[in-house]
Amino acid sequence: MQLGALVFILTPLLGMVYVMWHVWCILPSPIGVKVLVMLAMIGAFLLLYVAIGPSLDTLPMSWATVIYEVSTSWLIILLYLFLIFVVLDLGRLFHLVPKQWLFGSWKGLLGIITVITVLLVCGNIHYRHKVRQTLTMHSEKKLQRHYRLVMMSDLHLGYHNQRDEFHRWVDMINKENPDMILIAGDIIDRSLRPLQEQKMWEEFRRLKAPVVACLGNHEYYAGKDGSEQFYQQAGIRLLRDSSMEWGEIVVVGRDDRTNPRRKTVRQLMEKVDKSKYLILMDHQPFHLSLSEQAGVDFQLSGHTHYGQIWPISWITDAVYECAYGPYQIGKTHYYVSSGLGIWGGKYRIGTRSEYIVMELSE
Numbered sequence: 001m002q003l004g005a006l007v008f009i010l011t012p013l014l015g016m017v018y019v020m021w022h023v024w025c026i027l028p029s030p031i032g033v034k035v036l037v038m039l040a041m042i043g044a045f046l047l048l049y050v051a052i053g054p055s056l057d058t059l060p061m062s063w064a065t066v067i068y069e070v071s072t073s074w075l076i077i078l079l080y081l082f083l084i085f086v087v088l089d090l091g092r093l094f095h096l097v098p099k100q101w102l103f104g105s106w107k108g109l110l111g112i113i114t115v116i117t118v119l120l121v122c123g124n125i126h127y128r129h130k131v132r133q134t135l136t137m138h139s140e141k142k143l144q145r146h147y148r149l150v151m152m153s154d155l156h157l158g159y160h161n162q163r164d165e166f167h168r169w170v171d172m173i174n175k176e177n178p179d180m181i182l183i184a185g186d187i188i189d190r191s192l193r194p195l196q197e198q199k200m201w202e203e204f205r206r207l208k209a210p211v212v213a214c215l216g217n218h219e220y221y222a223g224k225d226g227s228e229q230f231y232q233q234a235g236i237r238l239l240r241d242s243s244m245e246w247g248e249i250v251v252v253g254r255d256d257r258t259n260p261r262r263k264t265v266r267q268l269m270e271k272v273d274k275s276k277y278l279i280l281m282d283h284q285p286f287h288l289s290l291s292e293q294a295g296v297d298f299q300l301s302g303h304t305h306y307g308q309i310w311p312i313s314w315i316t317d318a319v320y321e322c323a324y325g326p327y328q329i330g331k332t333h334y335y336v337s338s339g340l341g342i343w344g345g346k347y348r349i350g351t352r353s354e355y356i357v358m359e360l361s362e
Contacts, residue, residue: 012075015082016045022085026112028104045078047071056159057193064194068159072344076123076309077116083311084112123309123347130172131354135326135335137298139277143248143362150178150209151356153283153302154339156218158189161341163198169340170206176357178209180246183236184300185216185256185283189343192226204234212237212244214253216283216303218343239281243272249360252296254282269294277360285336288321292332299334300356306338310350324351 020041027034048071050056056064088108091097101108150173157166173181188195195201204211213236219227231238239253241263250272255262265280272278278297285301306324307313316323320336327334340355342348 012045012048012078015078016041019078019081019085022088022102023081025103026101026105026108028106028109041074044071044074048075052190057191061194061197065159065162069345072160073120073347076345076347077120079309079312080116080119081112084115119349120347123349127342127346127348127353129353130169130340131352133337133354133356135356135358137333137358137360139297139360139362140331141248141275141277141297143277143360145247145361147180147247147249147358147360148176148178149180149182149279149358149360150176151182151184151300151335151337151358152340152354153184153300153337154186154216154305154341154343155183156186156189156339156341156343157200158191158194160344160346161189162194163200163203166200166203170203173355174206174208178357180249180251181207181209181211182251182279182281182300183211183213184281184302184337185214186218186302186339186341187213187216187236188219188222188227188230189341190218190221192222192230195230201230201234204236210237210246211235212239212251212253212281214239214281214283215256217256217258220256220258241268243268245273245276248276250276250278252278252280254280256283257286265290265294265296269296285320285322285334288327288334289329291334292329296332298358299332300337301334302337302339304336304338305342306351308342308344308349308351309347313351 020038023037024034027037047067051068051071056067088097088102092099092102213231228238237244239251241255243250243252252268252272254268274295278295280291280296280299282299282301284303291299304316304320304323307316322334322336324336324338335356337356338351338354340353342353
């Protein structure tokens, strides 16, 4: 945990130094203007640590929202500035990019601003468009009727995904007329405060089908006890290392791996009726083969966001056995969702926000 925190702090810091040097060089402006730009960049960077810290909840809601969105958006801008300057440096090294484009150049500056602006505008539009992913599943077990399940993960409701936006998502889900709604963790982003102030539980109660969910790591960040209380307010059936029978389906919710004492998949499956169709919700998609060994029919996971933006998606591909989409081991089917919502700046570049509609029958 300490190593992860150190990497989280140092990586953007080193990238920031590299980007600031290049911005200083490319700006065709007086020293005073350059200093102001540097201070603005440093300020946006430091706000990121406010956005992920406890002090954000002490600020007025409007301020906290602006700080969260500005700082997390800057993190994405910083990443793409870093990539652009790396490409330009390599181009200059191989004499493909004129040196003057990187020093006191309006042409170079406006070109970079244009690229970043187009990326962010398109990324935000793409994020707001929710993709409907259909899964047609045929069970080898006896089913008396057809079931329609709406599945999702990673709503990340909070300072950026607020009630008005969630209201639109609820309308979208209700139009599917599902028999049941499954949410594989991270309903809450990082704090319960915006959900409570905006009475977000009222939106969950507008959903026209039973809602069943498991915990994700962000419910632990927000406070497990408070998160469980919110689930209860919202009318969400929380499965925490427990299961429920619903017709010819058994839904099992595994606690998040943040809890080192959670039950194993095999332990969870020991007490369920295996003649029924078994669905496991496990927020983080690690050790997928354990579900196949325990006789799970279908596993729903999330957590990865598929990196949210390219090229972070390449990193998730390297870390996870399946970072996104459908997967199969033996007779066990899996789906790792990129999430309906998002953490941080609301941009999808090279990935998508989605919900899954499963049509289940024999």
